Amino acid sequence: MVDLPFIWAGLIAFAVLAYVLLDGFDLGIGILFPFLKDRDERHLAMNTIAPVWDGNETWLVLGGGGLFAVFPLAYAIVMPALYPLIIAMLLGLIFRGVAFEFVHRTKRLQGFWEFGFWGGSLIATISQGMALGALVQGIAVDGRAYGGGNWDWATPFSVLTAVALVVGYALLGATWLILKTESETMKRARSFAWPLGIGLLALIGAVSLATPFLRPEYLERWFGWPSGLWSAIVPLLMVFAIWHLWKGLRDHDHLRPFLATVAIFVFSFVGLGVSFYPNIVPPSVTINEAAAPDSSLLFLLVGAAVLIPMILAYTAYSYWVFRGKVRPGDGYH
């Protein structure tokens, strides 16, 4: 018998990772908004993501909806536990999402919606970063429900992960701009990428050092024997990605800094997975406990097996259609 909950845990993790990578550079561009030169450059940056942001955000719906479908218990515990963060994220995403159209629909309030694009992106990122920190720290569970208070998620560690995610998304955004723009804007993006890259490494280092000491099982996972040996692969891969980022930025490569940043995110994500497994809601709810009955998992898996490859194919096609550098005046507005 195949282990359906395990397959689904992998698929949900994939959806979350896809979201983080894809909407990460969208949100990163929002975060960088105030640092761009002028309105034209901001709109140019926005146009690089206008055709794809909606598809990118859909991975968040798959992450949430998928959790509801296949791990309803985890969904039912985590959502109330992170209540204010989820609400703040949703409100932030509203301002971010409508800005794509609204900035072109008004002259008088254009600055306001640009501000909303920045603020919305920033708030959504901070909320996601704090949610991540709160999850890693562990969620209090009482029976089949959340057992903690309204403010359990607000800790120094979750502030640290929030800052790390803001810097990380900003780096994704900056390297995306290196890939998608030319001349002045590209140079500016590269000048952002250097300090962001260094900052991100410092923050990842701080999070990595703090994590094993949050819970004894994390410490065992990372420094125990022989599990620590396997876990050590992750930091080694990370060094490899960092080297590519440094080299890509130094050689004025257009694509490599973005791919290297993606790799840094992927390896960080794998590192989180190492800490989490076999829990889905640390410290006490396992993948198996939270899983829906097999009839639910199988029914959706049949569709996912057919549809997810199709989604990846047409998403890739859409990126291919809009490939290349974006120039001022592109887009239909």
Added chain:
Amino acid sequence: MEASITAIDLARFQFAFTISAHIIFPAFSIGLASYLMVLNGLWLKTRDDAYLRLFDYWKTIFAVVFGMGVVSGIVMSYQIGTNWSVFSDKTGPVLGPLMGYEVLSAFFLEAGFLGIMLFGRERVGDRLHMAATTIVALGTLMSAFWILSVNSWMQTPQGYSVNDVGQFVPEDWWAIVFNPSFPYRLVHMVLAAYLTTAFVVGAVGAWHLLRSPDSRSSGIMFSMAMWMALIATPIQIVAGDLHGINTLEHQPAKIAAMEGHFESYPEGRAPLILFGIPDDETGVVNYQISVPLLGSLILTHTLDTPILGLDAFPEDQRPQSAMIFWTFRIMVAVGFAMLGIGLWSAWARLKGRLYSAHWLHRAAVVMGPSGFLAVLCGWITTEVGRQPFTVYGVLRTSESAAPLQADAVGASLVAFIVVYFFVFGSGTFYVLRLMSKRPKNKINIDDIGPTMAAPAASNPKSVKSKTGRGNHG
């Protein structure tokens, strides 16, 4: 105890508010996506510029509306967890996969091809652009399919068992997806979306015909909208009637509350209460005006089939009548007003006065938002009529909510209300402003700026002749 009751009330109000705000956008974008597909198809077939102009005109409006639909929809997919976590835990195994299919087969499809539809015509060519436009329209319909299956299962649940931790466990997926009320609800809602769009398009066309009677593109959209009104409204009325009969079979208490039937009619011969003020406390419809026998005829299509009143149900299983008695009547009234417009337009068309019948145009402008009113009233009727259950007859609303504090729900409710009114209010304003401009040639002198202004002045006539109206329709 007091506090937890308040938290549930607030959570209910929050859900009602956010989903009401949300449904406005899909009700419009489902129809508009199909309309854009038709317009683009007509442009490719006839190469008549008017269709391309209309496509670009409605495309811009679609982009704004769709964006608002996306961001308000994401709120829904998370709010089920934040405010209704017990419901999520219990129904997740059944409803989750249906929503999962909605994401996989509809949301990604729409999002993946929306960019090409909006920005990609020059990049991919007409043929693939048409394919993308068609796929977006299909995606909106797929989305309607799955989410209405979800809602219908909550109304008429079947195909499940309950496990030892109280979760609904799927036993028969076919029975779950195609539960008894689903086909009726799907047809009723898709037609409602088409009619909503038709009346918005018709109102915009009529508005511009009133101001500049020669506008050909305004004439085209008005004519197309009126065909839709004429053809789809009667079908919708029949579909609504069948939906009602289905509800009578599966949720008789809801029908009793909608009709203000506090007492049963064991021998049939129920009157139709046209108007009145139902009082749930005393079980009387005050100030009522009723037509004898008509209630039975409409509900059962017979005179003597027994009809259950609210008194046939235990007190803790009755929905309240006061609100849905009225929302139902408003929906039906709007439906018949739509029928009236459709027939009026047919008459004007026969007389050859479709483009010059000013009173028809004025009436069509007034009816522009009518679809939204009918959709909201219809949904309030069916959702409030499902109470006091979230899953009808099986899971109570009072046992579905998350263990939340009233202050947390209250604070988020205030935040949602403020943000929604501001953001979606602004969006609605922008949409109305876009609609207030006439569809124009693709190359617009004012938009492109001073570099194009000088040469354009040399030949204003050629631009004008294109906007002269032909004998469309």
